[in-house]
Amino acid sequence: MSFEPRSIINGKLLREFMGKNVSVMVKIEGDYTGQIIKAKTTDQVPVRISLSEPIGGNPTDWVEVIGVVSGADMLRAKEVIMFEESNQEFDSESHNMLVNIMNNTRDFYATG
Amino acid sequence: MARIATLTTGCMESILSGVDIDKPVVQILGSKKIPGPEGTDRLRLLVSDGKHLNSFAMLATQLNDLHAKGELDENTIVRLDRYCTSMVNKSEKGDRRVLVILELTVLTSGLQVGKKIGTPVPYTGEPQKPASNVSKPAPSAATPSSNTSNGSAFGSRPTAASPYGASNGSSFGRNAAPSTQGGQQLTHPIASLSPYQNRWVIKARVTAKSGMRSWSNAKGEGKLFSMDLMDESGEIRATAFRDAADKFYDLIEVDKVYYISKCQLKSANKQFSTLNNDYEMTFTNETTVQPCDDDESCIPKMQFNFVPIAQIANIEPKAAVDVIGVCKETGEIQRFTGRTNNKEFIKREITLVDSSNASVALTLWGDDAVNFDGHVQPVILVKGARVSEFGGGKTINLGVGSSMKINPDIPEGHKLRGWFDNGGGDEIQSNVSTRSAAGGGSFNTEWLTFHEAQLKNLGADDKPDYFQVKAVIHMVKATNATYKACPQPDCNKKVIDEENGMYRCEKCNQSYTNFKYRLLINMSVADWTSNRWVTCFNEIGEQLLGKSAQEVGRDIEEQGEAALQTMNFKSYVFKLRAKMEMFGDVGRNKMTVMNISPVNYKEYNRHLIKDLQELTGIGKV
Ligand SMILES: [Zn+2]
Numbered sequence: 091m092s093f094e095p096r097s098i099i100n101g102k103l104l105r106e107f108m109g110k111n112v113s114v115m116v117k118i119e120g121d122y123t124g125q126i127i128k129a130k131t132t133d134q135v136p137v138r139i140s141l142s143e144p145i146g147g148n149p150t151d152w153v154e155v156i157g158v159v160s161g162a163d164m165l166r167a168k169e170v171i172m173f174e175e176s177n178q179e180f181d182s183e184s185h186n187m188l189v190n191i192m193n194n195t196r197d198f199y200a201t202g
Numbered sequence: 203m204a205r206i207a208t209l210t211t212g213c214m215e216s217i218l219s220g221v222d223i224d225k226p227v228v229q230i231l232g233s234k235k236i237p238g239p240e241g242t243d244r245l246r247l248l249v250s251d252g253k254h255l256n257s258f259a260m261l262a263t264q265l266n267d268l269h270a271k272g273e274l275d276e277n278t279i280v281r282l283d284r285y286c287t288s289m290v291n292k293s294e295k296g297d298r299r300v301l302v303i304l305e306l307t308v309l310t311s312g313l314q315v316g317k318k319i320g321t322p323v324p325y326t327g328e329p330q331k332p333a334s335n336v337s338k339p340a341p342s343a344a345t346p347s348s349n350t351s352n353g354s355a356f357g358s359r360p361t362a363a364s365p366y367g368a369s370n371g372s373s374f375g376r377n378a379a380p381s382t383q384g385g386q387q388l389t390h391p392i393a394s395l396s397p398y399q400n401r402w403v404i405k406a407r408v409t410a411k412s413g414m415r416s417w418s419n420a421k422g423e424g425k426l427f428s429m430d431l432m433d434e435s436g437e438i439r440a441t442a443f444r445d446a447a448d449k450f451y452d453l454i455e456v457d458k459v460y461y462i463s464k465c466q467l468k469s470a471n472k473q474f475s476t477l478n479n480d481y482e483m484t485f486t487n488e489t490t491v492q493p494c495d496d497d498e499s500c501i502p503k504m505q506f507n508f509v510p511i512a513q514i515a516n517i518e519p520k521a522a523v524d525v526i527g528v529c530k531e532t533g534e535i536q537r538f539t540g541r542t543n544n545k546e547f548i549k550r551e552i553t554l555v556d557s558s559n560a561s562v563a564l565t566l567w568g569d570d571a572v573n574f575d576g577h578v579q580p581v582i583l584v585k586g587a588r589v590s591e592f593g594g595g596k597t598i599n600l601g602v603g604s605s606m607k608i609n610p611d612i613p614e615g616h617k618l619r620g621w622f623d624n625g626g627g628d629e630i631q632s633n634v635s636t637r638s639a640a641g642g643g644s645f646n647t648e649w650l651t652f653h654e655a656q657l658k659n660l661g662a663d664d665k666p667d668y669f670q671v672k673a674v675i676h677m678v679k680a681t682n683a684t685y686k687a688c689p690q691p692d693c694n695k696k697v698i699d700e701e702n703g704m705y706r707c708e709k710c711n712q713s714y715t716n717f718k719y720r721l722l723i724n725m726s727v728a729d730w731t732s733n734r735w736v737t738c739f740n741e742i743g744e745q746l747l748g749k750s751a752q753e754v755g756r757d758i759e760e761q762g763e764a765a766l767q768t769m770n771f772k773s774y775v776f777k778l779r780a781k782m783e784m785f786g787d788v789g790r791n792k793m794t795v796m797n798i799s800p801v802n803y804k805e806y807n808r809h810l811i812k813d814l815q816e817l818t819g820i821g822k823v
Pocket residue numbers: 688689690693694695707708709710711
């Protein structure tokens with residue numbers, strides 16, 4: 091699989107990235123065995139994620155969904171990244187803040 | 203079958219009439235638990251000498267676990283190695299002498315004895331007869347509720363119109379000046395005092411004494427001082443107001459034993475006192491206080507629970523601690539005016555050091571501040587010092603309920619003196635009172651990168667700077683990571699290997715056959731901006747390696763450099779001290795690790811986001 095550039099966003103930014111490649115951190119809510127799973131973003135927006143194949147194993151609460159925005163509350167997942175169990179809980183608040191800063195700063199990665 | 207110990211027949215009569223019997227042997231025939239506050243149950247024993255029974259034998263609380271272990275069961279024969287007697291008056295029943303057992307030895311277990319020895323009868327001979335004709339205070343006037351209304355110890359005014367003083371005044375005269383009988387003072391345990399009776403004399407040690415304070419409120423103004431009294435049975439706070447305060451202030455000395463009688467008792471105001479007593483007392487105009495110079499064996503010495511100064515960094519503000527240290531520096535007297543009441547305050551700050559190689563600021567107030575003479579660098583003991591926190595640094599205060607002793611005659615004091623006079627105070631590594639700075643524990647220091655620390659020129663002079671950085675260890679110098687130190691627990695001086703199996707400590711001026719390893723690790727740590735060589739002392743090294751210095755020393759002997767490999771490529775939050783140190787004529791900026799902690803990502807994120815918000819101007823959305 092070749093690398094496709096993507097933006098790291100949150101729930102509120104979904105509309106602005108319609109049809110684009112994105113990465114979204116979500117917390118799975120309820121059943122994760124179906125074709126479509128329900129989840130919440132770091133800014134508490136409920137989203138539905140359609141999967142091309144079911145999530146294997148026993149995912150952690152928080153997963154990173156890499157895919158394409160297909161609706162205001164809809165993501166078509168290409169890949170779901172699970173994390174190792176850790177005793178440090180995911181700092182969703184800080185992540186959300188980081189997303190806001192990244193998407194509101196011109197030339198965020200500019201150096202020099 | 204083992205021989206059964208012989209009882210000291212007839213000893214009870216002598217003991218209860220005040221005669222001192224050396225190590226009497228008695229049999230325990232029963233016990234009863236008297237519930238006390240917060241697990242301080244006391245045990246009342248029924249004991250027999252084969253002739254007489256005594257049902258008022260109290261077991262000192264430190265012996266309670268003997269009873270809990272079943273060693274003081276029924277029929278057990280014990281030898282009373284140390285005991286004393288106290289007078290208790292039980293309202294209309296009159297005075298009764300109580301036997302308090304302080305130390306004992308079990309001679310024959312109850313199981314082996316298996317029966318009551320002889321046919322003992324209750325001892326009835328009262329050592330003091332006139333007690334029974336004393337009239338009881340009118341119950342209506344003596345209900346506890348009538349005493350609880352006055353909440354503040356500072357607002358109450360002692361008056362002669364006390365309901366207790368009225369009914370007991372005349373009969374008390376007999377005991378006002380403590381009399382002796384059979385070489386024993388007739389005294390009452392503090393635990394037995396209550397507002398319901400006023401005929402008592404206590405023999406108590408002063409464990410704390412406040413300075414003279416003045417008060418002013420709607421009811422008037424005046425001055426007062428208070429003291430904490432303690433005997434074998436318990437403790438109580440006593441306060442003297444106005445004339446009584448003047449009269450007794452100089453007489454009362456901390457750690458001395460006094461006979462005290464004729465005070466007014468009332469419910470304790472727990473807001474001002476942490477003592478374990480439901481009552482407190484007020485000195486009245488009739489109060490008598492007499493120093494006691496005779497045998498004080500029954501009155502416990504003051505107990506201290508000394509906290510090493512380095513550990514004060516980890517103690518919560520407002521807690522009370524016992525501290526002993528040498529006064530290394532004495533500050534000037536400072537005068538300032540209170541914000542709310544225009545009252546002038548006087549304080550003085552002194553610096554204490556101890557063998558934990560840390561220092562702390564102690565604040566003295568009022569007369570204690572004015573009269574303090576620190577030029578001889580005395581040993582200072584503070585019982586119940588109050589901990590306060592300013593900007594992450596901890597200081598201690600001679601506050602309400604604290605007491606100070608200068609050059610106390612106790613082993614800890616002499617030990618510190620010896621330590622200090624032999625250069626002990628020269629190696630102070632941390633000041634727990636430094637704001638936003640060193641001392642270990644969870645103090646808050648500024649987050650910086652190594653690059654920022656360099657831009658800020660930290661550690662450019664001999665006053666240390668402190669900061670914290672998230673960094674990874676990436677290079678450890680194994681050479682000289684350990685050194686051989688003096689095996690004495692309080693001495694960490696590097697020893698000289700005499701090459702003959704002996705190690706010489708110049709500080710102790712002694713040679714030893716052994717030594718202990720201490721760590722002094724130099725390593726390079728890096729953040730995303732640059733790297734620095736830093737030094738870690740023993741405790742930090744042990745923390746990083748998860749092993750004792752001794753184990754590390756042995757590992758290095760066996761494995762060389764490999765023994766330190768586990769330290770590499772681990773990230774921590776380092777709290778560092780940067781300071782200019784002279785090596786010969788050359789000044790070098792030296793960085794020392796004061797504290798390490800695992801990276802708390804939430805906290806670190808907060809710091810990074812705060813920086814990002816400042817850089818970008820983007821607030822929390
Ligand atoms: Zn030594």
